[in-house]
Structures are given as C-alpha cells and as structure tokens.
Amino acid sequence: MRAYDRAGGYQALRKALQSMTPAEVIDEVKASALRGRGGAGFPTGLKWSFVPTGKNARRPTYLVVNADEMEPGTFKDRYLLEGDPHQLIEGAIIAGYATGTDVAYVFLRGEYKRAGQRVSSAIAEAYEIGYLGRNILGSSYSLNMYLHMSAGRYMCGEETGMLNALEGKRANPRSKPPFPPVAGLWGKPTTVNNVETLCNVPHIISHGASWFRNLSRTKDGGTKLYGASGKVKQPGLWELPMGTPIREILEEHAGGMRDGVRFRGLLPGGASTDFLTEEHLDLPMDFNEVQKAGSRMGTGTMIVLDDQTCPVGMLWNLEHFFAQESCGWCTPCWSGLAWVERILNAMEEGHGQPATWRSSPFKQSSWHRVTPFVRSHLVPRSPSRAH
Amino acid sequence: MLSEEERREIEAEFPHYPTRQALSIDALRIVQKHRGWVPDEALDDIGELLGMSRSDLDGVATFYNLIFRKPVGKHVIYLCDRVSCWIMGCRQLGDHLTARLSAQFGETTVDGQFTLLPIVCLGACDRAPVLMIDDDLHLDLDPAKLDAILEHYR
Numbered sequence: 001m002r003a004y005d006r007a008g009g010y011q012a013l014r015k016a017l018q019s020m021t022p023a024e025v026i027d028e029v030k031a032s033a034l035r036g037r038g039g040a041g042f043p044t045g046l047k048w049s050f051v052p053t054g055k056n057a058r059r060p061t062y063l064v065v066n067a068d069e070m071e072p073g074t075f076k077d078r079y080l081l082e083g084d085p086h087q088l089i090e091g092a093i094i095a096g097y098a099t100g101t102d103v104a105y106v107f108l109r110g111e112y113k114r115a116g117q118r119v120s121s122a123i124a125e126a127y128e129i130g131y132l133g134r135n136i137l138g139s140s141y142s143l144n145m146y147l148h149m150s151a152g153r154y155m156c157g158e159e160t161g162m163l164n165a166l167e168g169k170r171a172n173p174r175s176k177p178p179f180p181p182v183a184g185l186w187g188k189p190t191t192v193n194n195v196e197t198l199c200n201v202p203h204i205i206s207h208g209a210s211w212f213r214n215l216s217r218t219k220d221g222g223t224k225l226y227g228a229s230g231k232v233k234q235p236g237l238w239e240l241p242m243g244t245p246i247r248e249i250l251e252e253h254a255g256g257m258r259d260g261v262r263f264r265g266l267l268p269g270g271a272s273t274d275f276l277t278e279e280h281l282d283l284p285m286d287f288n289e290v291q292k293a294g295s296r297m298g299t300g301t302m303i304v305l306d307d308q309t310c311p312v313g314m315l316w317n318l319e320h321f322f323a324q325e326s327c328g329w330c331t332p333c334w335s336g337l338a339w340v341e342r343i344l345n346a347m348e349e350g351h352g353q354p355a356t357w358r359s360s361p362f363k364q365s366s367w368h369r370v371t372p373f374v375r376s377h378l379v380p381r382s383p384s385r386a387h
Numbered sequence: 388m389l390s391e392e393e394r395r396e397i398e399a400e401f402p403h404y405p406t407r408q409a410l411s412i413d414a415l416r417i418v419q420k421h422r423g424w425v426p427d428e429a430l431d432d433i434g435e436l437l438g439m440s441r442s443d444l445d446g447v448a449t450f451y452n453l454i455f456r457k458p459v460g461k462h463v464i465y466l467c468d469r470v471s472c473w474i475m476g477c478r479q480l481g482d483h484l485t486a487r488l489s490a491q492f493g494e495t496t497v498d499g500q501f502t503l504l505p506i507v508c509l510g511a512c513d514r515a516p517v518l519m520i521d522d523d524l525h526l527d528l529d530p531a532k533l534d535a536i537l538e539h540y541r
Contacts, residue, residue, distance in 0.1 A: 070508060074512070110416075111509055111510070151451035152452035153450060167408065169408070170447060186406070227513060230474045271469070314473070
C-alpha cells in the first residue's frame with residue numbers, strides 16, 4: 001500500500017470523489033475510448049451508462065470484477081493481480097462510484113492462490129485507510145468489497161455464468177436480455193468488468209481522456225498488455241501502445257522464433273480466437289483491425305504455432321478444452337464439441353478419413369478455417385464473446 | 388457433523404452475501420480445506436446450514452473442478468495440459484509423471500502421497516510447461532526439474 005501511495009496511488013479516487021460527479025466520470029471514460037480488456041472489447045463507459053440511476057433505481061447495485069482468467073493461453077490478469085492489487089481496487093472503487101454501486105465482488109479463479117492472498121490483504125488495507133466502507137474519504141459514497149474465490153470452471157468467466165456462480169449455483173450462462181446492468185446479481189443492476197479494464201481507470205481519471213487516447217497508435221484508446229507463448233525466444237508480457245503491429249510484438253519483444261523452428265500461425269488472444277497466419281503479421285493489434293481480418297484480438301496474449309508442432313494436434317487440444325469445459329447445457333456444445341473432438345482425435349491417431357473433411361462439421365477447406373466454424377457455431381457462448 | 392471450526396468459518400462469510408445459497412462454494416471449499424475432500428455426510432450438513440437440498444448442493448460440488456467428491460492423496464499434482472503447455476511439451480511431463488509415480492491421471496499413488504490430475508490453463512503460459520502442487524506453481528519444467536521438485540514433497 002505504501003509503495004502504491006508513493007507512486008500516486010488513490011489520487012484518482014480522491015479526484016473523482018472530490019471534484020467529479022458520477023456522470024462526469026462516465027463521460028471521461030467514454031471519451032477515453034477504453035474498451036473491455038476481457039476479450040470482447042465492449043466500450044467501458046457505455047457499459048457503465050446502462051446502469052439505471054436515480055431515486056427509482058433498484059438497489060443494491062453490484063459491481064463484479066472478472067478475475068476468472070481461464071482462457072487457455074491467457075496470463076495477463078495474473079500479473080496485475082499479483083503485482084499491483086491496489087491499482088485494481090482503486091479502479092473498481094471509481095467504477096463503483098460512477099455506477100452507484102453498493103457492493104463489489106472480486107471473482108477470482110480458485111487456482112490463483114498468490115493473487116488471492118494479495119487481493120485479500122489489499123482489500124483489508126483499503127478498508128483500514130478508509131478507501132472502502134462507509135463515506136469513502138469523507139464523501140457521501142459508500143462501498144463494500146469482497147473477494148470470492150471460485151472453484152475452477154471456464155464457464156464462470158462468461159459474465160452471466162459468473163453471476164450464477166456468485167449466487168451459489170452452477171455457472172450456466174443465462175439467456176440475454178435482460179443484460180446484467182438491468183437485471184444481474186439477484187436480479188439487481190450489475191456491472192461486470194475485467195481486471196485489466198479496471199486497472200486503466202485510475203490513469204484515465206488522473207491524466208484525462210485525451211492523454212489516454214493518445215497513448216494508442218489506432219482508434220481504440222490506451223495501452224494494452226500483449227503476450228506471447230509458444231516457441232518464441234522470449235515468451236512474456238509487455239504493456240505497449242494499443243495497435244502495435246503483431247510483427248513488432250513477435251520480433252522485437254518476443255525475440256522472434258526459437259532457432260530451428262519457423263512461424264506457422266497464431267491465435268491472437270486466447271483459445272477461442274481464430275488463427276491468423278503470415279499474411280496478417282503487419283496488422284495492428286487492436287479490436288477493429290484483428291476483427292476485420294476475420295479473427296478477434298481477444299485477450300491479446302498470443303499463442304504461437306511453429307512448423308514443428310502438429311496443427312491437427314493443436315486443434316484437438318483446443319477442442320478437447322471446449323468439450324470438457326462447456327457447461328453442457330445446449331446441444332451444439334454438448335453434442336457438437338464432443339463430435340469434433342472425436343474426429344480430431346481420430347486424425348491425430350492416424351485414423352482420419354478424407355471424407356471427414358467434406359462432411360459436417362468440417363465444411364471449410366483448410367485446417368485454419370476449421371476453428372472459425374467451431375467458434376461461431378459450436379461455442380456461441382464462450383466467455384470472450386460476452387459483453 | 389460440521390466441526391465447530393468449519394461452521395464458524397462458513398458463518399463468517401454470511402454478511403458478504405444476501406442469501407445463504409451464495410455460500411455454497413465457499414462452504415464446500417472450507418470443508419475440503421479441513422478434510423481434504425467433501426464426503427456425502429458433509430453435503431447434508433452444509434445443505435442444512437444453507438437451506439439447500441443435497442442434490443442441488445451436489446450439482447454445484449460436481450460442477451467445479453477444484454471440489455473433490457472422492458478422497459485425494461496428501462498432495463495433489465495439477466498438470467496444465469492446455470494449448471501453450473501442450474506446444475511446450477506437457478505430454479512428456481505427463482508421461483514422466485505417470486511412469487515415475489506408477490499412477491495414471493485421476494489416480495492416487497499406492498502410498499497415498501500424490502493424486503495426479505490434469506488441469507485447465509494455469510495462466511503461466513509464458514513459463515510453460517507448468518504444474519501446480521497443492522498451492523504452489525512450478526514453472527519452466529522439464530523431467531529432471533520435476534524429479535527434484537517431487538523429492539521436496541516426499
């Protein structure tokens with residue numbers, strides 16, 4: 001806490017509470033062009049503005065911090081949670097103030113033990129100093145915040161699945177509408193924001209929307225945590241201007257491919273995003289540009305496939321995950337994913353039939369087109385598709 | 388019967404949620420922390436405390452990967468077998484583990500020391516392949532490093 005305070009921590013919270021109305025905070029975040037960092041890229045300020053306010057609004061109002069980082073290949077929020085929990089808490093309190101939130105839950109995946117300890121002690125410190133609780137910093141705003149340690153299941157990361165999990169149920173997603181800002185946790189207005197999204201908020205409030213927007217090289221505001229895993233020379237995580245080209249991330253920051261292997265393709269941001277290949281390497285990594293190329297930026301942590309690793313095996317691994325972790329509620333998932341997984345497994349074991357490629361569900365012409373089909377038709381509710 | 392300690396820890400969470408059912412996952416975790424797993428009779432006791440039927444509670448318990456409805460060994464080894472670790476060689480680690488411990492995934496070693504489980508991505512893909520033993524993450528693994536780590540837990 002002392003280190004965070006020395007670095008200017010909680011000054012944004014002071015500024016928001018003492019000199020801005022909740023509507024002004026929302027306007028500033030809208031103007032910053034901050035988009036949700038959980039993968040879907042929904043504009044954060046707009047999301048906040050959906051929460052009903054005023055005397056007739058139903059209370060209590062909830063904020064849920066989505067810290068259920070379970071998308072395979074994604075490791076960005078763990079760094080933020082372990083490295084600087086107060087930055088997240090400050091962002092969450094400001095988000096709470098903007099949306100008139102009474103209670104905030106940090107929903108953390110059960111495997112992140114160290115993050116759990118750090119967030120838990122940071123929340124306790126924030127209460128002690130008066131950043132949480134009644135009448136924060138002498139203002140009329142009050143907020144309680146609790147840590148919820150989950151018990152591990154991918155579907156919890158989908159926002160309505162997460163609400164069911166917090167209510168103590170199986171994390172099956174709910175059908176939308178109604179959307180959470182209108183009817184969320186226990187039917188009350190609820191905002192769900194990703195960890196990285198909220199960590200941007202104190203800086204937007206401190207330095208202003210135009211400063212934040214200008215950090216970016218493209219239209220989406222700010223910086224982004226980009227990562228790379230797979231057979232690159234230096235796998236890692238880097239905060240870079242939004243819109244940094246993929247090639248620059250892979251070559252300058254990840255050091256290029258390891259000796260003896262060549263680049264073949266990559267998933268731009270987690271297991272549920274679609275493959276990009278050599279021809280896409282000069283794309284700026286942001287929400288719009290990657291979407292135009294037929295994929296999604298997702299979480300921005302890239303999984304790199306090399307020419308020595310079997311693409312069919314990799315697809316099998318991805319589909320095995322979705323078949324296993326789907327909540328199993330709707331037919332396309334419980335039936336279709338298991339089917340796809342069986343076919344891929346047969347190919348991997350050497351029993352593939354040429355006819356398989358022509359039959360449903362493989363109606364696409366080359367291996368890297370298979371996943372878009374699976375994504376769009378068999379995983380209609382994967383977490384990163386959620387707003 | 389829930390022990391006094393278990394009951395106290397569960398009740399301490401009551402003020403954080405507007406309903407008792409919301410405590411189901413916390414309660415299961417608390418019981419498992421004390422007993423290593425969640426036996427049938429604990430489901431009845433938790434259900435009574437939270438006002439849930441045993442089947443509803445079991446539906447929750449079996450949905451989540453980290454709640455055990457069967458006994459496990461003294462240490463639980465969770466091998467990440469998801470995409471980045473798969474590219475970086477988790478299959479070799481898995482083969483090494485099953486040979487070394489003479490147990491398959493989903494099984495406990497004869498001496499009751501280790502239970503071997505696969506787990507979804509542990510969020511340390513930049514240090515793949517990785518695994519977790521109990522609460523501790525182990526990074527940048529190869530079979531030789533793994534052997535040294537296992538010795539530490541014996």
